[in-house]
Amino acid sequence: MTNIAYVNGAYEKIENAKVSIMDRGLLFADGVYEVAGVYDGVIIDNESHILRLQRSLNEIKLTLPIELDELLLVQKKLIEINKLKEGTLYFHVTRGIGQSREFEFPEGQSPSLIMFVHHKQIMELPIDRLNAKVMTLPDLRWKRRDIKSIALLPQVLAKQVAHENNCNEVWMYEDGYITEGGSSNAFIIKDNKLISRKNNEKILSGTTRQAVLKLLELEGLSFDERPFTIEEAYDADEAFYTSASVFVMPVISIDDRLINDGIPGNLTLKLRNLYENFAKSSIKKEK
Numbered sequence: 001m002t003n004i005a006y007v008n009g010a011y012e013k014i015e016n017a018k019v020s021i022m023d024r025g026l027l028f029a030d031g032v033y034e035v036a037g038v039y040d041g042v043i044i045d046n047e048s049h050i051l052r053l054q055r056s057l058n059e060i061k062l063t064l065p066i067e068l069d070e071l072l073l074v075q076k077k078l079i080e081i082n083k084l085k086e087g088t089l090y091f092h093v094t095r096g097i098g099q100s101r102e103f104e105f106p107e108g109q110s111p112s113l114i115m116f117v118h119h120k121q122i123m124e125l126p127i128d129r130l131n132a133k134v135m136t137l138p139d140l141r142w143k144r145r146d147i148k149s150i151a152l153l154p155q156v157l158a159k160q161v162a163h164e165n166n167c168n169e170v171w172m173y174e175d176g177y178i179t180e181g182g183s184s185n186a187f188i189i190k191d192n193k194l195i196s197r198k199n200n201e202k203i204l205s206g207t208t209r210q211a212v213l214k215l216l217e218l219e220g221l222s223f224d225e226r227p228f229t230i231e232e233a234y235d236a237d238e239a240f241y242t243s244a245s246v247f248v249m250p251v252i253s254i255d256d257r258l259i260n261d262g263i264p265g266n267l268t269l270k271l272r273n274l275y276e277n278f279a280k281s282s283i284k285k286e287k
Contacts, residue, residue: 004081005116006074008065011081014116023112025094027101029151031112032056033092036207037244039123041085042283043075044244048207053093056148062095065111074115084117088245091115092150122245123276130264130272132168132241133253136230137161139172139179146201155182169241171254174202177227184243185209188236189267193222195232208242208275215274221267230255238265240272247279248272 005017012018024030034053037044050068057063064071075089093113098106140154155170159182162170170182178186179197185206187196194216199205216223233239239251239259248271250264259265 003116004078005114006078007114008112011078017114017116019112019114020097022097022099022101023094024096024098024106025092025112025150027098028095028103029149030060031092031094031150032060032062032148033090033150034148035244036089036091037122037247037279038079038084038087038089038117039279040283041079042286043079043089044279045207045211045282046072046075046286048210049244052148052205052207053091057093059144059147060149061105062093062111064093065096065113071113074113078115078117082117082119084119086121086123087117087119088122089115089117094150120245122247123279127264130250130269131252131262132249133166134169134171134181134239134241134251135162135165135167135255136171136173136178136233139174141172144201145179145203146199146205148204158182169249169251171233171241173230176229178230178233179203181241181243184241184246184249186233187212187240187242188228188233189238189240189265190232190236192237192267193224195224195226195228197227198225206242206244208244208247211278212242212248212271212275215271215278219274238268240265240268242275247275 003014004011005014007017034049036049093111096110096112137158158170171186172179180186180203197203233254234257241249250268251259252262
């Protein structure tokens with residue numbers, strides 16, 4: 001299947017799509033990004049992704065290179081021409097091309113916008129794929145984790161270590177407390193109460209996380225918004241992580257210690273089902 005990417009106004013085969021070697025995203029990781037789930041050809045909770053993108057752009061003093069209405073049209077067109085029914089849409093904005101490799105912002109900057117899709121199953125996964133193994137590693141990232149920066153080397157290295165140890169995700173820790181996953185938000189459940197960090201500069205405000213918290217409130221479920229230690233994670237009744245590409249993913253082990261006897265927890269599976277129903281209802285509103 002031919003994949004088509006969008007690069008600064010042009011639609012190109014992904015193998016032919018190019019950016020300048022002077023693009024500040026390449027030279028400095030000077031940019032921000034989003035990854036959104038797509039189901040039945042519609043972006044799930046796109047409004048939340050756009051709001052977070054705009055916030056990240058504001059935090060690094062950058063603007064979209066096109067109007068918001070045009071961005072939405074590009075998203076829709078890219079999904080259509082790639083015949084994407086289910087998967088993810090990636091888009092990022094960099095500060096564009098500089099005349100030289102100087103750290104200061106270039107004068108008259110013209111931001112770059114890149115977008116592409118990935119075909120994959122994200123909805124209604126079979127139970128044998130809902131069994132993530134997690135390992136913990138020190139959090140080596142910068143201090144502004146609330147900005148969805150394209151500077152992902154610490155996560156790349158950490159997730160590679162996890163992969164080499166047959167784990168699906170890494171939970172990073174700082175001062176003895178879990179911050180978040182390499183590409184997800186981390187949750188544990190103890191005595192039917194969900195526990196996860198409060199939104200601040202130590203973690204990314206996950207769009208799926210926010211949706212799950214709203215679902216918790218609607219279901220009358222208890223939530224304790226606070227940091228939790230590695231030891232608390234080991235002792236959890238259930239554990240899971242959330243992201244736009246995995247929704248609510250049950251965790252069956254942390255550092256080779258079984259969670260819930262190595263079986264996805266009932267409350268976690270309930271939350272996944274609630275989120276899938278939310279995702280389906282949100283795309284119906286867009287059609």
